[in-house]
Amino acid sequence: MDKSVLLDWYHTMVLIRRFEERCDHLYKFEGSIKGFLHLYIGQEAVAVGTIAAREEGDHVITAYRDHGHALAVGCHPNHVMAELMGKATGVSGGRGGSMHMADITKTFWGGYGIVGGQTPLGTGFALAEKYKGTDRATLCYMGEGSTNIGYFHESLNMAGVWDLPIIYVIENNKYGMGTEVSKASAEPIMIEKVKAYRIPGERVDGMDVFAVYEATKQALARVRAGEGPQCLEMMTYRYEGHSVGDRTRYRTKEELALWRDEKDPIRTLQLECTERYGIAESEMLAIQEQVMEEVEESVRFANESPYPDPSTLYDYIYPVQEEPLTLD
């Protein structure tokens, strides 16, 4: 693995971590972020490792816990932060908010607030690419709790029947809100569950960005070889509550400590960088400092950005028609 790649991953993971911590603070103490806020802290290796493995043009779609994916695909933190503050400069123009961030220039189709709602959409992207005959794949993310809704079943079955080029990335962070996976899913092992669609699945250490990257690379290769839909079950953990305000009474401190203190994906990567790749600590410290600045800059940018102009309220209810509907 190239050193610059590792540092790039490191940069993005730290960026996500610091960015999310800052959001938490802004929400709780500065009141500049409103609505629901679902943080990605702890799961950084998943978004970063999977998205690092994609080729340009591969589609990305996810649920409401989407800041990590937005930053990982390369959305500028300024625009992500501005979106959170409902500013006109936000990735979604301030109309989407935390749960609904997208950037079409990065074939990042957004976060979606309805549990499972993104799954058939992602399946549709895969259908479109197969139809067009390209070799673009789709990465469709969801939480393990979202595998119990009808959307999951109908989508994976359709992908199975039509052999669509898609990877369903299940981010198994053990809880859907306060409900532990085995209380909500009769089959708590996701890669077993997807056998119902004859979809091959692999359980991956979602705290290890290398493992995530490798597994995704291979799954993407299988997809492009025409082997049809794939599933990756990323074993991961969110350190914070489901959303800001959740006091996480449903889990023990010990459990949290186990993940955070022993498996933290950033620390793991950091050790790998220094010990295996001989990267100087100073280089990593520099990145950390750079990230702090990027995050502060994003807050500044967002704070200073204007709210959407009231006159835009009615824009884009329907998309702007490209080819006019008159006849030539």
Added chain:
Amino acid sequence: MDKSVLLDWYHTMVLIRRFEERCDHLYKFEGSIKGFLHLYIGQEAVAVGTIAAREEGDHVITAYRDHGHALAVGCHPNHVMAELMGKATGVSGGRGGSMHMADITKTFWGGYGIVGGQTPLGTGFALAEKYKGTDRATLCYMGEGSTNIGYFHESLNMAGVWDLPIIYVIENNKYGMGTEVSKASAEPIMIEKVKAYRIPGERVDGMDVFAVYEATKQALARVRAGEGPQCLEMMTYRYEGHSVGDRTRYRTKEELALWRDEKDPIRTLQLECTERYGIAESEMLAIQEQVMEEVEESVRFANESPYPDPSTLYDYIYPVQEEPLTLD
């Protein structure tokens, strides 16, 4: 097996067969049945064998292909036929029609027209019985094509998580309308599919009423022993089209012949009766004649029955309130 039981099964199976044939004729040539008409011809052993195995009070719920179940639970053919003609004397007062027949006195909760719509309802019956602490089970029927809709997934998962006393009886007649099972279900083997909910399944020869009866008895015993939801995949075949009017271009004559001429459930039972149980052919002939009369009587009864009185149009939009909503 007691001889009288066998003859009873034989009677019901022949009744369903002749009844359905008569319906087909009424629909096509006499115009007295309207709407959609889904015939059960070929599948008789499933309804009869499963329902024979239930105890009084066990719930039965199914889809729109429901005449067979109605007759098997003991609805009088007169009332089933009257329902088909939209008469006030019909099981559902002429309001439900072919797809929506029920009889609460037999804990037969009806046919339902929306694919999969009955599945969560049946799951709810099982929840109610578990809640009440009875040992009543629920038999919830569906076609194999209905296992691809979200209802299936959400219901079986809920039953799995809550260990509900229910048997999902999948009548695998190979087609959902014109679509062969493997074109619609990525996993065409239903008992594999239900493993996603850790529900034990058994494939049963649905053309053999003994096998159906035995498998159901055992599954009911497991349910009552607290082993949670069960699945029976009944391998069967419908001889007629999906509904009257379907010319079944999607299957071969040979395939039909294979099932109808070699595996017919009524002929199989008849042979069993005469050869293994030494029942006289004359007894069976007598039943056949009796059935012809019952069916003709049902047509007479239905023809002579009145249509619902126009003044009843607004009845039962809401159920009649039993305990008044005032305070004592």
Added chain:
Amino acid sequence: MGKPISYREAITNALAEEMRRDDRVFIMGEEVADWGGTYAVTKGFLEEFGPRRVRDTPIAEMAIAGAATGAAMAGLRPVAEFMTINFAFVGYDQIVNHAAKVSYMFNGMFKCPVVFRCPGGGGKQLGATHSHTPDIVFAHYPGLKVVCPSTPYDAKGMMKHAIRDDGPVLFIEPVPIYTTPKLKEEVPEEDYIVPFASHVKREGDACTVITYGEGWLTCKQAADELAKEGINIEIVDLRSLQPLELTAAIESFKKTNRAVVVEFGHGHYGVGSEVIAQLQEKAFDYIDSPILRVAQDQVPPPYSGALEKMALPDVPKVIAAVKETL
């Protein structure tokens, strides 16, 4: 102009012509390929366009709605058929909370040129679960266009519009008028488009009757009857329920000072409710008598034929309502 075609043929022809014209257009839905569509709208399509472009789906309305929407976002022009509009309830969230929202919520970044075809309507003795005319539960939301043509000419031109529209369109086709001989008409050979806008379909002066979809034929028949008595009604066909654009209706009403709205769905929170609310607001000074509605009774459709008919609009009910306004 060729020979007269039915409403259903008009839709079939529009679909086929658009598919020939644009490879991005394809059909997906239950039984649309091998079977040719439950109502035979896509008969012969599999043969002409092949399985890539005419796709049978599993029975999975959530995925049908969602995958079609996704494919539209990713650059195709899917026409997703719900076998009947009743089954679209299963995919409701995907239609009204995803397809209808992506353009606005993502600030115009995405187009979403999906068409949801919904054969609908009652009166066919299919019982309460299968007989809905629930058009307003889709038309309530901004973001989704909800249209319903009333004639073969409109059906063809509006379907072409729907397919070429860059946003999501729910296209309602009342099954009761699919093959009605009285409705058959010649349509142009050349490509044409019918706008999603209301217009006067029959001129008159006695009373403005506002309707759409299968209501048109009923109102036309009522108009013929009334004409014999010297009462000439003006009929406005809405064509589009969302956006709802009432200029033609208001103009007509200002002329006749009387109106009746005719719709086949339930009256409560129905099309008539909205039309009346706007008429009395925008043309208050012109109301000479209460604006009346003829709609489906507030009762689930019973199976039994006579009972079911009682609850539906028909020619005598329209005539009676018109006379009441005079």
Added chain:
Amino acid sequence: MGKPISYREAITNALAEEMRRDDRVFIMGEEVADWGGTYAVTKGFLEEFGPRRVRDTPIAEMAIAGAATGAAMAGLRPVAEFMTINFAFVGYDQIVNHAAKVSYMFNGMFKCPVVFRCPGGGGKQLGATHSHTPDIVFAHYPGLKVVCPSTPYDAKGMMKHAIRDDGPVLFIEPVPIYTTPKLKEEVPEEDYIVPFASHVKREGDACTVITYGEGWLTCKQAADELAKEGINIEIVDLRSLQPLELTAAIESFKKTNRAVVVEFGHGHYGVGSEVIAQLQEKAFDYIDSPILRVAQDQVPPPYSGALEKMALPDVPKVIAAVKETL
């Protein structure tokens, strides 16, 4: 009478009292047990009633709606919570095409005493997918009762009604008024029931303002403002959207000859549309000026706070509309 309680407490209390009174009553939904409900409505219930009667479900709105309906048919009295009404779209078919139909379709054979609890409403910066007030898409159908209380007193009495009702009730609870201090009030200690019927909640003579749910508080504040200018409006609270019973509104309108309908959902095909259609039909001779509506604009709710607020009803909009009718 005890100490003043909030709207949310009223619902909590009603649920707890009914559960104590009748073992057939139980709660199911996402996060209702351990978590105590996302909006803390069932906090402490798991402790008091145990896991048999307070049941966390998987995220599966189709099964939540359907299994609750089935359990109701089989003799229980389930209260199924949709975490928010937006998620009820996923279970839409089961609600409007099953629960709402079983009584009628099966000729009154089955009761179906299920309550669907739906916290709803917008204005909380949750974006377009999570901010619906889609009440009419449920209220459109006969067979389902759709109600929405506006005060703690009503909330408690109507929830008890809903639970004891033998038919399905969709119970809408606007989250924005859950804990509003201004709305707190004392409610009787004794058991009481509030009928699903409209009534005059504040008397006046200048104009009839018809509203329900969170509209009440807005209208009350507008009334207080207007009173300072000597304009006394009469406020009618609908309480029930289906069945919709307008006697109180019509009587009031006959007195004031002016009306405004205030609702937080989209205006098109909304509550106001229906109310206006009926008012002008049933009290035609009493209309002195157009009946106006204050409703959510015809635009999907944007996330950004100021933008979102622009599209929602508020006190100034109500005041302006009232003045316009005078």
